[in-house]
Amino acid sequence: MRDRQASQGARRAREFEAFVAGAAGRLLHAATLLTAEAPDANPRARRLLTLALAHTYACWDRLRGEDPYDRARQYLALRFANSAWHQYGGPLSRGRPHPKSALAVLTPQERLIVVLRLYEGVAEEQTAALLGLPTDRVHAICDRATATLLHPPRKPGPRVMGAKVAPS
Amino acid sequence: MNRTEREAAARRIMERTPPPVPPDLYGEVVRRGSRMLRRSHRIRRLLWLLLCAAVVAFTVWAVTAHPWVEPPSTTTPPVIDW
Numbered sequence: 001m002r003d004r005q006a007s008q009g010a011r012r013a014r015e016f017e018a019f020v021a022g023a024a025g026r027l028l029h030a031a032t033l034l035t036a037e038a039p040d041a042n043p044r045a046r047r048l049l050t051l052a053l054a055h056t057y058a059c060w061d062r063l064r065g066e067d068p069y070d071r072a073r074q075y076l077a078l079r080f081a082n083s084a085w086h087q088y089g090g091p092l093s094r095g096r097p098h099p100k101s102a103l104a105v106l107t108p109q110e111r112l113i114v115v116l117r118l119y120e121g122v123a124e125e126q127t128a129a130l131l132g133l134p135t136d137r138v139h140a141i142c143d144r145a146t147a148t149l150l151h152p153p154r155k156p157g158p159r160v161m162g163a164k165v166a167p168s
Numbered sequence: 169m170n171r172t173e174r175e176a177a178a179r180r181i182m183e184r185t186p187p188p189v190p191p192d193l194y195g196e197v198v199r200r201g202s203r204m205l206r207r208s209h210r211i212r213r214l215l216w217l218l219l220c221a222a223v224v225a226f227t228v229w230a231v232t233a234h235p236w237v238e239p240p241s242t243t244t245p246p247v248i249d250w
Contacts, residue, residue, distance in 0.1 A: 039187040054198075054204060143171075146174050
Protein backbone atom coordinates (compact mmCIF):
# COMPACT_ATOMS: atom_id res chain seq x y z
CA MET A 1 0.00 0.00 0.00
CA ARG A 2 2.70 2.40 1.06
CA ASP A 3 4.84 1.24 -1.86
CA ARG A 4 2.06 1.90 -4.29
CA GLN A 5 1.51 5.36 -2.85
CA ALA A 6 5.21 6.15 -3.14
CA SER A 7 5.43 5.02 -6.75
CA GLN A 8 2.27 6.96 -7.56
CA GLY A 9 3.83 10.05 -5.99
CA ALA A 10 7.00 9.59 -8.01
CA ARG A 11 5.06 9.19 -11.24
CA ARG A 12 3.01 12.24 -10.44
CA ALA A 13 6.17 14.26 -9.77
CA ARG A 14 7.69 13.10 -13.07
CA GLU A 15 4.56 13.99 -15.01
CA PHE A 16 4.28 17.37 -13.39
CA GLU A 17 7.94 18.15 -14.00
CA ALA A 18 7.54 17.29 -17.67
CA PHE A 19 4.45 19.49 -17.83
CA VAL A 20 6.27 22.44 -16.25
CA ALA A 21 9.26 22.00 -18.53
CA GLY A 22 6.97 22.07 -21.54
CA ALA A 23 4.50 24.75 -20.56
CA ALA A 24 6.46 27.25 -18.46
CA GLY A 25 8.11 29.09 -21.35
CA ARG A 26 4.93 29.75 -23.24
CA LEU A 27 2.90 30.62 -20.14
CA LEU A 28 5.61 32.96 -18.90
CA HIS A 29 5.62 34.71 -22.25
CA ALA A 30 1.83 35.10 -22.08
CA ALA A 31 2.05 36.39 -18.50
CA THR A 32 4.74 38.90 -19.42
CA LEU A 33 2.59 40.16 -22.29
CA LEU A 34 -0.35 40.50 -19.89
CA THR A 35 1.51 42.48 -17.24
CA ALA A 36 3.28 44.53 -19.95
CA GLU A 37 6.68 44.19 -18.35
CA ALA A 38 10.06 44.06 -20.03
CA PRO A 39 10.97 40.50 -21.06
CA ASP A 40 14.04 40.39 -18.83
CA ALA A 41 12.58 42.11 -15.74
CA ASN A 42 9.18 40.60 -15.04
CA PRO A 43 8.60 39.92 -11.35
CA ARG A 44 4.80 40.22 -11.59
CA ALA A 45 4.57 37.86 -14.53
CA ARG A 46 6.75 35.34 -12.69
CA ARG A 47 4.53 35.58 -9.65
CA LEU A 48 1.41 35.05 -11.77
CA LEU A 49 3.02 32.04 -13.44
CA THR A 50 4.18 30.54 -10.14
CA LEU A 51 0.69 30.85 -8.64
CA ALA A 52 -0.97 29.37 -11.72
CA LEU A 53 1.38 26.40 -11.82
CA ALA A 54 1.10 25.84 -8.07
CA HIS A 55 -2.68 25.77 -8.46
CA THR A 56 -2.30 23.21 -11.24
CA TYR A 57 -0.01 21.15 -8.99
CA ALA A 58 -2.58 21.23 -6.21
CA CYS A 59 -5.40 19.97 -8.43
CA TRP A 60 -3.25 17.61 -10.52
CA ASP A 61 -4.98 14.47 -9.18
CA ARG A 62 -8.44 15.87 -9.78
CA LEU A 63 -7.91 16.78 -13.44
CA ARG A 64 -9.56 13.57 -14.76
CA GLY A 65 -8.34 13.87 -18.31
CA GLU A 66 -8.71 17.61 -18.54
CA ASP A 67 -5.83 19.50 -20.13
CA PRO A 68 -3.53 20.84 -17.38
CA TYR A 69 -2.24 23.56 -19.70
CA ASP A 70 -5.77 24.78 -20.24
CA ARG A 71 -6.37 24.78 -16.49
CA ALA A 72 -3.19 26.77 -15.78
CA ARG A 73 -3.99 29.27 -18.53
CA GLN A 74 -7.52 29.78 -17.22
CA TYR A 75 -6.25 30.37 -13.70
CA LEU A 76 -3.61 32.80 -14.98
CA ALA A 77 -6.12 34.77 -17.04
CA LEU A 78 -8.72 34.95 -14.28
CA ARG A 79 -6.19 35.95 -11.66
CA PHE A 80 -4.92 38.69 -13.94
CA ALA A 81 -8.46 39.84 -14.70
CA ASN A 82 -9.42 39.99 -11.03
CA SER A 83 -6.32 41.87 -9.98
CA ALA A 84 -6.00 44.00 -13.12
CA TRP A 85 -8.04 47.00 -12.14
CA HIS A 86 -6.13 47.79 -9.00
CA GLN A 87 -2.69 46.54 -9.98
CA TYR A 88 -2.14 47.10 -13.64
CA GLY A 89 -3.88 50.27 -14.69
CA GLY A 90 -6.75 51.26 -12.48
CA PRO A 91 -6.87 54.64 -10.77
CA LEU A 92 -4.50 53.41 -8.04
CA SER A 93 -2.22 51.58 -10.40
CA ARG A 94 1.11 50.43 -9.05
CA GLY A 95 2.72 49.52 -12.31
CA ARG A 96 2.75 51.26 -15.63
CA PRO A 97 3.35 49.38 -18.84
CA HIS A 98 7.03 49.13 -19.59
CA PRO A 99 7.84 50.84 -22.91
CA LYS A 100 9.83 47.79 -24.04
CA SER A 101 6.78 45.55 -23.74
CA ALA A 102 5.06 44.61 -27.01
CA LEU A 103 1.59 45.42 -25.66
CA ALA A 104 2.43 48.63 -23.79
CA VAL A 105 -0.05 50.70 -25.82
CA LEU A 106 -3.06 48.61 -24.76
CA THR A 107 -5.23 48.67 -21.65
CA PRO A 108 -5.21 45.61 -19.35
CA GLN A 109 -8.49 44.29 -20.72
CA GLU A 110 -7.34 44.67 -24.30
CA ARG A 111 -4.10 42.91 -23.43
CA LEU A 112 -5.99 40.05 -21.81
CA ILE A 113 -8.26 39.53 -24.78
CA VAL A 114 -5.52 39.91 -27.39
CA VAL A 115 -3.28 37.44 -25.57
CA LEU A 116 -6.04 34.87 -25.14
CA ARG A 117 -7.43 35.23 -28.67
CA LEU A 118 -4.34 35.75 -30.80
CA TYR A 119 -1.32 34.57 -28.82
CA GLU A 120 -2.97 31.55 -27.22
CA GLY A 121 -5.51 30.94 -29.95
CA VAL A 122 -8.50 30.43 -27.64
CA ALA A 123 -11.81 30.55 -29.51
CA GLU A 124 -13.92 33.68 -29.25
CA GLU A 125 -16.79 31.91 -27.48
CA GLN A 126 -14.48 30.35 -24.91
CA THR A 127 -12.79 33.67 -24.20
CA ALA A 128 -16.18 35.31 -23.77
CA ALA A 129 -17.36 32.57 -21.43
CA LEU A 130 -14.18 32.70 -19.40
CA LEU A 131 -14.33 36.46 -18.89
CA GLY A 132 -18.10 36.74 -18.63
CA LEU A 133 -18.45 39.08 -21.60
CA PRO A 134 -20.71 38.88 -24.65
CA THR A 135 -19.04 37.35 -27.72
CA ASP A 136 -19.63 40.50 -29.79
CA ARG A 137 -17.83 42.56 -27.23
CA VAL A 138 -14.81 40.26 -27.26
CA HIS A 139 -14.81 40.49 -31.06
CA ALA A 140 -14.95 44.28 -30.98
CA ILE A 141 -12.27 44.65 -28.31
CA CYS A 142 -9.98 42.27 -30.16
CA ASP A 143 -10.40 44.23 -33.40
CA ARG A 144 -9.81 47.55 -31.73
CA ALA A 145 -6.77 46.27 -29.87
CA THR A 146 -5.27 44.81 -33.03
CA ALA A 147 -5.72 48.13 -34.79
CA THR A 148 -4.11 50.03 -31.89
CA LEU A 149 -1.25 47.57 -31.85
CA LEU A 150 -0.51 47.88 -35.56
CA HIS A 151 -0.94 51.66 -35.72
CA PRO A 152 0.05 52.93 -32.29
CA PRO A 153 -0.95 56.49 -31.48
CA ARG A 154 1.84 59.06 -31.71
CA LYS A 155 1.90 60.16 -28.08
CA PRO A 156 1.70 57.60 -25.29
CA GLY A 157 -1.09 59.82 -23.91
CA PRO A 158 -4.44 58.55 -25.11
CA ARG A 159 -4.64 55.42 -23.02
CA VAL A 160 -8.14 55.38 -21.67
CA MET A 161 -7.46 55.24 -17.98
CA GLY A 162 -4.70 55.40 -15.45
CA ALA A 163 -2.03 56.79 -17.73
CA LYS A 164 -1.78 60.19 -16.12
CA VAL A 165 -2.15 59.21 -12.49
CA ALA A 166 0.97 59.65 -10.43
CA PRO A 167 2.46 56.36 -9.25
CA SER A 168 1.81 55.61 -5.63
CA MET B 169 -4.94 44.61 -45.07
CA ASN B 170 -7.64 42.14 -44.17
CA ARG B 171 -8.46 40.64 -40.81
CA THR B 172 -6.28 37.54 -41.09
CA GLU B 173 -3.22 39.57 -42.06
CA ARG B 174 -3.81 42.00 -39.24
CA GLU B 175 -4.07 39.17 -36.74
CA ALA B 176 -0.93 37.54 -38.10
CA ALA B 177 0.95 40.83 -37.81
CA ALA B 178 -0.23 41.27 -34.20
CA ARG B 179 0.88 37.71 -33.45
CA ARG B 180 4.32 38.43 -34.88
CA ILE B 181 4.64 41.54 -32.71
CA MET B 182 3.72 39.52 -29.63
CA GLU B 183 6.08 36.65 -30.35
CA ARG B 184 9.14 38.83 -30.75
CA THR B 185 11.05 38.50 -27.47
CA PRO B 186 10.33 35.44 -25.32
CA PRO B 187 11.37 36.00 -21.69
CA PRO B 188 13.86 33.56 -20.15
CA VAL B 189 12.34 31.04 -17.74
CA PRO B 190 13.80 31.35 -14.21
CA PRO B 191 15.78 28.20 -13.29
CA ASP B 192 14.30 27.81 -9.80
CA LEU B 193 10.71 27.89 -11.03
CA TYR B 194 9.97 24.18 -10.58
CA GLY B 195 11.10 24.07 -6.95
CA GLU B 196 9.13 27.17 -6.05
CA VAL B 197 6.00 25.85 -7.78
CA VAL B 198 6.19 22.49 -6.00
CA ARG B 199 6.78 24.19 -2.66
CA ARG B 200 3.78 26.46 -3.05
CA GLY B 201 1.61 23.75 -4.57
CA SER B 202 2.26 21.26 -1.81
CA ARG B 203 1.58 23.96 0.76
CA MET B 204 -1.80 24.62 -0.88
CA LEU B 205 -2.53 20.87 -0.90
CA ARG B 206 -1.58 20.49 2.76
CA ARG B 207 -3.72 23.45 3.72
CA SER B 208 -6.77 22.14 1.92
CA HIS B 209 -6.29 18.70 3.50
CA ARG B 210 -6.05 20.28 6.93
CA ILE B 211 -9.20 22.34 6.37
CA ARG B 212 -11.09 19.30 5.13
CA ARG B 213 -10.00 17.24 8.15
CA LEU B 214 -11.03 20.05 10.49
CA LEU B 215 -14.48 20.28 8.91
CA TRP B 216 -14.99 16.50 9.19
CA LEU B 217 -13.97 16.63 12.84
CA LEU B 218 -16.41 19.44 13.41
CA LEU B 219 -19.20 17.47 11.75
CA CYS B 220 -18.45 14.39 13.88
CA ALA B 221 -18.38 16.48 17.04
CA ALA B 222 -21.73 18.03 16.12
CA VAL B 223 -23.29 14.61 15.51
CA VAL B 224 -22.00 13.27 18.84
CA ALA B 225 -23.21 16.34 20.71
CA PHE B 226 -26.65 16.11 19.13
CA THR B 227 -26.95 12.40 19.95
CA VAL B 228 -25.98 12.91 23.57
CA TRP B 229 -28.41 15.78 23.93
CA ALA B 230 -31.22 13.82 22.29
CA VAL B 231 -30.64 10.78 24.51
CA THR B 232 -30.62 12.85 27.70
CA ALA B 233 -33.39 15.36 26.90
CA HIS B 234 -35.85 13.12 24.93
CA PRO B 235 -37.15 15.99 22.79
CA TRP B 236 -39.73 13.69 21.13
CA VAL B 237 -41.67 13.13 24.39
CA GLU B 238 -44.68 15.43 24.69
CA PRO B 239 -44.13 17.75 27.67
CA PRO B 240 -46.81 17.67 30.39
CA SER B 241 -49.46 20.30 29.80
CA THR B 242 -49.25 23.45 31.87
CA THR B 243 -52.47 25.18 30.74
CA THR B 244 -55.19 22.60 31.38
CA PRO B 245 -55.62 21.49 34.97
CA PRO B 246 -55.62 17.72 35.38
CA VAL B 247 -59.14 16.28 35.27
CA ILE B 248 -60.17 14.47 38.41
CA ASP B 249 -63.60 13.58 39.82
CA TRP B 250 -65.42 13.20 36.55
